[in-house]
Amino acid sequence: MTFGTRYVAALAERGRLCVGIDPHASLLLDWGLDDTVAGLERFALSVVEAVAPYCSLVKPQSAFYERFGSAGVAVLERVIAESRDAGALVLLDVKRGDIGSTSQAYADAYLDPRSPLAADAVTVSPFLGFGSLTPFVDTARAHDAGLFVLAATSNKEGPEIQQAVTTDEFGRRTVSNTVLDHLRVLNDGADPLGSFGAVVGATIGGDRGLELAFNGPILAPGYGEQGGTAADIVRIFGAAAPHVAASSSRGVLRAGPDAERMRDAVRRANDELAGLTA
Numbered sequence: 408m409t410f411g412t413r414y415v416a417a418l419a420e421r422g423r424l425c426v427g428i429d430p431h432a433s434l435l436l437d438w439g440l441d442d443t444v445a446g447l448e449r450f451a452l453s454v455v456e457a458v459a460p461y462c463s464l465v466k467p468q469s470a471f472y473e474r475f476g477s478a479g480v481a482v483l484e485r486v487i488a489e490s491r492d493a494g495a496l497v498l499l500d501v502k503r504g505d506i507g508s509t510s511q512a513y514a515d516a517y518l519d520p521r522s523p524l525a526a527d528a529v530t531v532s533p534f535l536g537f538g539s540l541t542p543f544v545d546t547a548r549a550h551d552a553g554l555f556v557l558a559a560t561s562n563k564e565g566p567e568i569q570q571a572v573t574t575d576e577f578g579r580r581t582v583s584n585t586v587l588d589h590l591r592v593l594n595d596g597a598d599p600l601g602s603f604g605a606v607v608g609a610t611i612g613g614d615r616g617l618e619l620a621f622n623g624p625i626l627a628p629g630y631g632e633q634g635g636t637a638a639d640i641v642r643i644f645g646a647a648a649p650h651v652a653a654s655s656s657r658g659v660l661r662a663g664p665d666a667e668r669m670r671d672a673v674r675r676a677n678d679e680l681a682g683l684t685a
């Protein structure tokens with residue numbers, strides 16, 4: 408079954424919140440844990456046990472595991488495997504992108520089921536040119552996996568690059584809309600939804616003129632801690648709102664280490680996000 412089909416089913420069954428599993432050093436300390444591999448493991452696997460059976464997607468942020476070297480990456484492998492066993496889709500947030508031949512190695516690492524780091528989907532950066540992502544696209548297709556391509560990120564620095572105007576095969580477009588155009592082509596004809604998604608922050612302001620009818624999933628990070636709200640999701644995404652998974656990491660993790668409090672945070676967010684339309 409394609410990633411797009413699994414995504415639609417997961418959101419319908421378990422709600423529209425994607426829980427970020429980001430073991431910040433400050434959160435480990437707040438939870439009474441040491442900033443060590445043992446603390447990382449306890450934190451991350453407690454989050455998986457508390458929320459992965461109840462939410463549609465989890466999004467571990469690779470950086471927080473990589474900072475502990477190979478032992479941290481081993482914890483990330485367990486987070487991926489145990490979250491999938493609990494029925495959540497795993498979106499690995501690594502924001503990779505390089506020349507094509509190196510992109511192939513990244514794609515094999517994160518999307519080929521023979522890899523211990525294989526996830527359902529991965530975040531990628533198109534800023535070496537969308538064509539440099541072709542190995543990710545082909546590998547995702549081969550393994551029914553998905554991609555989320557950075558289009559309009561949640562941070563305030565994004566517009567200087569993403570709102571730049573470029574002339575390409577689609578005409579005169581912002582960089583964000585060039586990315587969305589490529590996604591529309593990749594997702595053409597897919598039903599109920601294609602597997603090639605976009606990252607569009609739940610915090611972006613103003614009218615960016617984003618063309619969001621690209622028939623793919625949308626990840627909206629910035630919901631919660633960064634200030635994005637359900638009203639922002641309606642404002643930013645309009646008719647595309649039903650395809651949005653809003654992502655929150657610290658907003659859920661601060662409710663820990665109590666498992667029931669974390670699950671409550673997930674329930675409340677899912678209730679708030681249910682049925683959002685323009």
Ligand SMILES: O=c1ccn([C@@H]2O[C@H](COP(=O)(O)O)[C@@H](O)[C@H]2O)c(=O)[nH]1
Pocket residue numbers: 427429468500559560561562606607608628629630631632633654655656657658
């Ligand atoms: O545009 C983007 C893309 C990715 N992120 C990532 O999402 C989480 C946000 O964490 P919060 O604690 O909910 O703020 C983090 O892993 C970022 O790297 C993003 O924020 N914006």
